[in-house]
Amino acid sequence: MKANRRAFIRSAALSAAAVAVAGSIPDILLANKKSADPFDDLFFKIAVSQFSFASQFWTKQLDPLDFPAKAKELGFVGLDYCSMFFADKAKDAAYLSQLKKRAGDAGRYNLRIMVDGEGVLGDLNEANRLKAVENHYKWIEAAASLGCPMIRVNVEGEGDPSAVANAAVDSLGRLIDYGSKQGGIDVIVENHVGISCNGAWLAGVMKQLNSPHGGTLADFGNFCVNRTKPETQDIAGYMKTKCLEEYDRYKGITELMPYAKGIHAKSHVFAANGDDTETDFYRMFKIIKQSGFTGW
DSSP states (O other), X not given: OOHHHHHHHHHHHHHHHHHHTGGGIIIIIXXXXXXXXXXXXXSSOXXXXXXXXXXXXXXXXXXXXXXXXXXXXXXXXXXXXXXXXXXXGTTOHHHHHHHHHHHHHTTOEEEEEEOOSSOOTTOXXXXXXXXXXXXXXXXXXXXXXXXXXXXEEOOOOSSOXXXXXXXXXXXXXXXXXXXXXXXXXXXXXXXXXXXXGXXXXXXXXXXXXXXTTEEEEEETTOOEEEEOOOSSSSHHXXXXXXXXXXXXXXXXXXXXXXXXXXXXXXXXXXXXXXOBSSSXXXXXXXXXXXXXXXXX
């Protein structure tokens, strides 16, 4: 993230905080404190996702092991890993040890692994779903090896929404149980694909799950509930799809915040002044601030 975008995020966050604590603006927001950390006056902590550099990883311009150093270069402390960039390394103890060392040497914090491509956790076919659950176990183990406190999963599924929700709750419960045996790895869900992009539905899954070790990764830009079918079943095919129907993102973030253990401030297109043209960040940060969120 470049300096102007970094300044924009801080400005948006502080503006949201100002709305929430208007009477204390001089004391809290205008203290003019000096720090080497440009983000330390925010009410939340900032991490960076490996997916922010997806094209560089895919073209081999950047090695996944260099992610911690890249984050340090840009001033980010927290690291959001993506399983797709080291999919064959989940059980490679030497590789994970090296990655953990790289993060430690750079003074970065391993926050979570975002897991994709391991099966459908809301699948109504029980055999398929249980296989998907088992496929995620290795990433819980990998998170424990890296020192990440959580993994992010997806809970999409086709069919009756209530049946898919029940299936998702069962899958999440199994993963949380497994995570507890690996030193206490939490399992969180992103509004990411299909029905999970419906904020009310995903919030309902969290309410039904009712676990302090489960939660959401609320994403500003993932509320497409109806999308064209991908030409190919891979990331390239998905990236070429178009959204046909979108759930209200402000309503969705409001619904997901009570369960949020993380937030993705996803941005794609910026105006000349640095504002996101798809999302009103000031409005979003007001919602986040009012929810009481203080995490990543």
